[in-house]
Structure formats: structure tokens, C-alpha cells
Amino acid sequence: MSLPGNRTRVLCKFFAHGACLKGEHCEFSHDWKDPANNVCTFYQKGACAYGSRCRYDHVKAGQRQASSSSSPYTYQYPDSDSVSVSVSSPVTGELSATSIPYTSGAWGEGSGQTPLDLLTLNDNGNPADIVMCSFAANGNCPRGETCPHLHGDVCPTCRKQCLHPFRPEEREEHKTGCERKHKHLEALKHSQEIECSVCLERVLSKATAAERKFGLLSECDHPFCISCIRNWRSSSPTSGMDVNSALRSCPICRKLSYFVIPSVIWYASKDEKQEIVDSYKARLRSIDCRHFDFGNGTCPFGTSCFYKHAYRDGRLEEVVLRHLGAEDGQTVIAKDIRLSDFLNRMRIR
Amino acid sequence: MVDFSRVQKELQECNRDINVSGISVNPKSDNLTNLIGTIPGPIGTPYEGGTFKIDINLPDGYPFEPPKMKFATKVWHPNISSQSGAICLDILKDQWSPALTLKTALLSIQALLSAPEPDDPQDAVVAQQYLKDYQTFASTARYWTESFAKISSLGVEEKVQKLVEMGFPEGLVRSTLEVVGGDENMALEKLCSA
Numbered sequence A: 001m002s003l004p005g006n007r008t009r010v011l012c013k014f015f016a017h018g019a020c021l022k023g024e025h026c027e028f029s030h031d032w033k034d035p036a037n038n039v040c041t042f043y044q045k046g047a048c049a050y051g052s053r054c055r056y057d058h059v060k061a062g063q064r065q066a067s068s069s070s071s072p073y074t075y076q077y078p079d080s081d082s083v084s085v086s087v088s089s090p091v092t093g094e095l096s097a098t099s100i101p102y103t104s105g106a107w108g109e110g111s112g113q114t115p116l117d118l119l120t121l122n123d124n125g126n127p128a129d130i131v132m133c134s135f136a137a138n139g140n141c142p143r144g145e146t147c148p149h150l151h152g153d154v155c156p157t158c159r160k161q162c163l164h165p166f167r168p169e170e171r172e173e174h175k176t177g178c179e180r181k182h183k184h185l186e187a188l189k190h191s192q193e194i195e196c197s198v199c200l201e202r203v204l205s206k207a208t209a210a211e212r213k214f215g216l217l218s219e220c221d222h223p224f225c226i227s228c229i230r231n232w233r234s235s236s237p238t239s240g241m242d243v244n245s246a247l248r249s250c251p252i253c254r255k256l257s258y259f260v261i262p263s264v265i266w267y268a269s270k271d272e273k274q275e276i277v278d279s280y281k282a283r284l285r286s287i288d289c290r291h292f293d294f295g296n297g298t299c300p301f302g303t304s305c306f307y308k309h310a311y312r313d314g315r316l317e318e319v320v321l322r323h324l325g326a327e328d329g330q331t332v333i334a335k336d337i338r339l340s341d342f343l344n345r346m347r348i349r
Numbered sequence B: 001m002v003d004f005s006r007v008q009k010e011l012q013e014c015n016r017d018i019n020v021s022g023i024s025v026n027p028k029s030d031n032l033t034n035l036i037g038t039i040p041g042p043i044g045t046p047y048e049g050g051t052f053k054i055d056i057n058l059p060d061g062y063p064f065e066p067p068k069m070k071f072a073t074k075v076w077h078p079n080i081s082s083q084s085g086a087i088c089l090d091i092l093k094d095q096w097s098p099a100l101t102l103k104t105a106l107l108s109i110q111a112l113l114s115a116p117e118p119d120d121p122q123d124a125v126v127a128q129q130y131l132k133d134y135q136t137f138a139s140t141a142r143y144w145t146e147s148f149a150k151i152s153s154l155g156v157e158e159k160v161q162k163l164v165e166m167g168f169p170e171g172l173v174r175s176t177l178e179v180v181g182g183d184e185n186m187a188l189e190k191l192c193s194a
Helices: A041-045 A061-067 A092-104 A115-119 A168-191 A226-234 A243-247 A270-285 A339-348 B004-016 B102-114 B124-132 B134-148 B156-165 B170-179 B184-193
Strands: A161-163 A214-217 A260-263 A322-325 A331-334 B024-027 B034-040 B051-057 B068-071
Touching: A161 A168, A214 A226, A214 A270, A226 A260, A260 A270, B004 B024, B004 B102, B024 B102, B034 B102, B051 B102, B068 B102, B124 B134, B156 B170, B156 B184, B170 B184
Parallel strands: none
Antiparallel strands: A214 A260, A322 A331, B024 B034, B034 B051, B051 B068
């Protein structure tokens, strides 16, 4: 192994991390062309607490020297058939974002070192353990092409180099999370322009946070702010306004909707609307219904109630459907016999 | 509480395309609950050429309650009272929707002028006439439009002169004209009933 002062010097560890305080007076090399000494000293002594996750190389010093005659730090992957380590090999398709700068950079082509060699210098067996450059992952690495750390692949959504080439789960997690965040922001941007048809104001520009919400109608796609549509639907039926034909219908198209869904964003497609409706219903289903009151009360909405109907012991309400046969052969399903059931029947006839 | 910011928006919106629709809404007083709307008589009807004024009163619940509208200009129409100017129109009653605006309501009234509903009358006499003797109805409506809905081209002095010639004292004529806002027909009516 080369020693400080020799013709081939060992790369300074601190310099490699970008933080050597000794500068020109450092006894270790500040030249990237020089090989780094990445041998784990604990391993040399016989025991390293980090085991296979150690960032330093677990090789015996003598062994290392023997294999390093031509290209000292080339690392062979355990499954070298599928993942070979040369720059021109197929795996670099995945690594292209990081590997291209290195080949054209300060790395001496004659030195026999490929970019990946250096990336894996401190690696002890699993490429997933390579630490990514956090500056690049956050959008901008000041060292750019000369950065010694692994620059991740570019995320197609956030355009940051934050996808680790060897951690597929993390990649997927980031991609889906990033996409969702991006979609939400986009939707929010589109929603800014939407005006409530009742107060004629932009819903997301209203004075209080509680008002900056849309009220989605289940059956049509006309935009209102939550306060306006709720106000209209709950206004007392004065001057003979009928609840079903006027109040519960859309103020614009007069289509009857039975419920209003609050939402901070306005949807662009049917699927997005369905997503909003489903998540709203799921949220309500986790809340105990105060009419049902753990079985002590009766909920007027019965089986159509959006809230949770569960007893104190966690058992869900079991619904026994009762069929009331009408004379004309039609059946009416009733949970409890109420006067309204008979009135409904009268209307049918 | 009336949503005044919405009313203000509506007024701006309405007066922006006044040249296209011919419909205008203006505040009567400065509190925006009393307004005056004007609609041109629809072309091809006995009301053509007239300009009809409509009194608008916004209730506290506006826009969740319909605005109260009645004709300030006398008009001969089955669904409009010839005496009070009351309008029989569903959207001003049980079919009101908060998505409707003063302008759309006035547009509906304009449409009502061109398509009367004699089966659901406000003024039974007019409706009878409309059904039984359309010619008389049309000529009466035209005459009423001529006499009440035409903006007089006469100046104030000429109006005063005209009324004085009819035998009213000049001082009373001037004060009455001032009260009714320069409308000689309304002034005449007032002078006659006084």
C-alpha cells in the first residue's frame, strides 16, 4: 500500500467529502486521480461492527494489493453476469445520467478507472448501499460533473437527481409520491381560476380558509363554493320553493343531487371526481354516526348513512331488510316501519 | 344580509354588454337594495320600440331568495298586472335559483313579453282578451307601449307647456314632473288622481 510522501499518494478522505481543512499542507493527496484508501481499519484488526453495511472496504490488505496491480479498485458484483461493471455495459442505461459526466470529466482515461469503479470504491458488496449526493438530490450540486458522489437518476416529475439507481423500492416510492404531489399542485393551479356561480367570486380567493373550498354536487359538474351551495340547500323553503325540485337541485342545471362533497381542489376528469368522492366517503365512514349513537339511537338515513354505524364493542350494525308488499306487486324495503313508508306507497299508486 | 359584492359584480357585468342586450340595471338609491332595470320591448311584438322600466327590490336573503320585481312602466300583458305591474313568472317565485342574476331574470321577463302564458294569467282581463280577441289585445298592447313605454323626446319646458295646456296650474305641473322624474305620462296620471 502506498504511503504519504510516496510518488503515488493516497486520496485524502476529507478532501473526497469536500471538507479537508489542511488544504495544500495535507499529507494526503488532493488529486482525484490518486486512489483512495478505503480499507476498513476495524476489519484489518479482525472485527468491524458495521459488518456488510460498512462504508469501507472489508478486504485484507495483502489481498487487495495483489488484485490491484492493473486496475486496483475495480469491484466485481456478486452476480457479475447480469450486472457487469464496465461503462459500456447495458447497466449503464440506468446509470447514464450519472456516468456520462464522469467519462468526459477530469478522470484520466488512461488511468484505468471507470466512473463506476470510483462510485463503488467504498462499497462492500451491495450497490444499494452507495450514498447519493444530497445536493444533487435536492436539485443542484455545486460540484456538478466533478462531484465524487453518486448522482441519482433524474425523476421525470420533479426533475431532481434523486432516484437511486440500485434501490428499486425507493425509486418507486419516490416516483409515485412525487407524481401525486405534482398532480395535486397542478389541480390546485387549475382550481384557482374557478368561480362560484352563486357569489361570482373565485372560490380559492375567498376571505377565510373555511370558505376556500368547493362544494361538489354528486350528479353534475357545476362549481360552487361550499358555503354558497350549503347555504342554498339548507335555506328554508320560503315562497313555496320545493325541496327536491329547487333546493336540492343544481342552481344551474337543476339536476337533483342528494349530497355535496367538500373539496379543496376542482377536478378535471370524472376519475378525479370519483377519487375525491371516494376519499370523502371513506373519511366519513371512519367517524361514528351521532344519530346511531352506538346503537342507542336511530339514524334517519339508515343504510344510506355515510357515517359509521357500529356498537360500542366494535360490531357493525347488521341490517335486516324488511320487505313490505304493496298491492300492485311492488315491494318496498323498510328497515323500521315508519309512517313515511305508507305515505311513499300512497304516492306510488 | 344582501351579498352586495355580488350585486356590484352583477351591475358591472350587466352594464358591460349593454349595447348587445339593451338591458341595464342601475341603483335607485345608494344602498343597492333598490334598483331600476330597463328592458327594450322585443322586436316583432306589440311591445317593440318601447323601453320598459322594472322596479327591483332585493330581499335580505338575496341571492338565496328571488329579487322582487315589478313593472314600473304600465304594460298590457296577460302575465303582468295592468294595475300594479306585478309579474307572474316562476323564476321570480318557486323556481328561483341563486345561479340566476338580475340580468338573466330581466332577460326572462323580456322573453315573457314575447311569449305570454295566457293559461297562467296575472291579469285575468288581459288574458281573456288575449284568448278571445287577439287583434284587440295586440292593438291595446301597442297603444300602451306607445303611450307609456316610449321615451319622450320632448324637453322639460315642452312637457310643462303640454300639461299646462291641458288645464293644470304651472307650479303644480312642475313639482309633479319633478316627483315622477320627468315622465309626462306618470305626471298626468298623478295630476288627474290628485
